[in-house]
Amino acid sequence: MTKIFDYEYLTTRQLKGFDSYKYNCIDNSPLSVYVSHPFWNWLVQFYPLTWVPNVITLVGWALVMFGFVLESYLDYDISRNSDGALNPIPDWFWLVAALCTFLGHTLDGTDGKQSRRIGAGGPTGELFDHGLDSWSTVPFTITIFSIFGRGHFSISCLELLCVLISTQIVFFATHWEKYNTGIMFLSWAYDLSQYGLVIVYLWTYFVGYKWFHFMLPGGFVNFAFAFQIGFYACCALSLVASAYNISVAEKLKHNTFLAAFRPAWPVLTLFGSSIFWGAYSPGNVLDIDPRCFFFCMGTVFSNVACRLIIAQMSNSIAEIFNFALTIYIFAIGLAFQFPNFELSILRISTILITLIHVHYGVCVVRQLCRHFKIEALSVSYLEKRKAKN
Template sequence: MTPPVMEKSMYFGKYVSQEGTKNLRLYSYKGNDHSLIYKHILTPMNNYLLEYLPLWLAPNLITLLGLLAVISSHLIFLYYTPSLEGECPTWTYVYAAFALFAYQTLDNLDGKQARRTGTSSPLGLLFDHGCDAINCTIGSMTMSCIVQFGAGWKSLCLGLWVNAVFIAATWEEYYTGSLDLPILNGPTEGVLIAIFVKLLTAFMGPSFWLQESVFPGVLNNTVFLGIMVVSSAFTVFANFINVVKAVREQKGSFLVAITRITPFAILDGLALVWAILSPANIKHIHPRMFLWTIGLLTSKLVLHLMLAHLCGEEYHPFRKTLVPIFYVAAHWGFSHWQGIYPVQKETETLFLNEFFFISFVAYIHIVISVIYEVKTALGITVFTVPKAHQKKIV
């Protein structure tokens, strides 16, 4: 039976157009992980674990279980460290390490299970990358708690940078058509280092990160942040070079390619300016809501970029969701410039609540809508494996 064709609504606008539906059916994933640890350690381990997964367990459900593991860790640290700093029971750090390892393992197993049951699809890839995108926000906040970044500039820097690294990789995949991870990369070595940091904190205690490092006047957590940013900057630079090469081969415009990531730069830039110039120091008052708002908007924009890649369509960077966001931001700034609004904590908190509400609703809308539209376009299930596929594909 031919899957139904999705038509483009001229009023509320579906995310998958009629042309995109055709391209979705033809999409074939391309990508490689060149990590030696992934090849020689994680792959054999995951192949062994794969044999214990029941054939009725859907790949997307495996992905979701991994995301729920890191969400549970996030909620635990929300309870103990609402301001992103403070000492937690030792078991919380061990559990955070276990949850992240479970996420990494399940993230690797979902694709293997899809190939094993013959249920691989663009929806699975989109679901996988979508969970990775939101995990950037979850993971950066949990790590900020563990290394005692607190509500200051370090947690903001970590949150913005982790998202930037993920955006750069997605941007490259959009132009090259392939996700090629270098010999040292975030999904493998980066995650394992994060696991080690959590176990180290369980052993040494969180106060270790607030001690002076070998560099006079510089804390251990500052050194950790610096090493993380500098090391991952090489990956971002490689993404940039690969996009340049791809654009040249396609005889396209690199200036146009840059515009594809302009909304991300504007969003992060405005967030940074607000955090720095906030009269009520809103980032310190509501650090988690501030970071979640940025993370949700970033994840939504990333989903648009991923979907454009899967559908083989032009990516339109400036989305309707940004209109109310930029309007409220401009209204807030102009009002303070005119002296209309008093500088009060309640005023800024209200604006942050509005930003968060818009971001949350927009994110939930795109997730539910895209899952429904893609599954309908492809005529597939999301969280179940059809009876006909509940057997090994040799």
């Protein structure tokens, strides 16, 4: 069984690049400096030394995904909280969502601190962490907008797709910037968004989802639309910040515009084709099964983002070709060619792309573990090293 996951995606050149990789990150948002990091530094002292950093990362991600899967079961087509609904999402779910988000964010913030605390730090853990983070853009976005349902007090599924893309742009811009400068400036929006999600979920639990169903003064737009604009504003500010950091960098790793812009081609292709499919779908598949559509697109994004992260960590050239993206584009072509089978094409391609992405992730982590002679989900190798020394 393990032979299935022994495929070597990383080249010899990339592995050598990982050997010389040094973590270089700046997280200077006031919320991180004065709230998050002091709390995490205090909390991690109580972690047993046997707790594996990558397991902490995985559990945190699993909690976020659990909230998404649970909400998918309760409200698959994102409609239970629509105006006039007789059977809305149970209030208890929003308490669960708040807990999952807070614990997921906390574990995501303490995994690196635990790795440095026990001497297990390295590029494998960082890739594991950020790779899973790239997949979390879907639950973070879709779950919060489920509060609004559909219809009069919500936004359209196509607009929600654009909101998801704006979230993914924030994530991509951070790593694209590091690809060019070698320094990761964490977006101020990330910490703020996590605490914001927890507050909104708790507020929904205590006062109910109908509190969010209102029109802004003038009666032209609803609150959900304003909420949407907030996402776009964060996206725009992140892009401006990344562009500024690149422009003032003392030294760029890629000196030509085409080389620096190279990582953007796959994501631009993904975003453009997704919007096109959602807008012109012959069977209106985005409205029929939005959750599957978002998850499929988000999984392709995660695969593209992981390859960018590998490129910037290994100091190699970003890949333009992506197999998962190719399958996605092919599925879109099939959907327009055979409109009667569009929904089946979407669902089958989602399964296939998810399997491709999981295979890629597991194989890459295993390959790095073999290269560095470590274990991904155990720290027993640290004791063996100490015994040898």
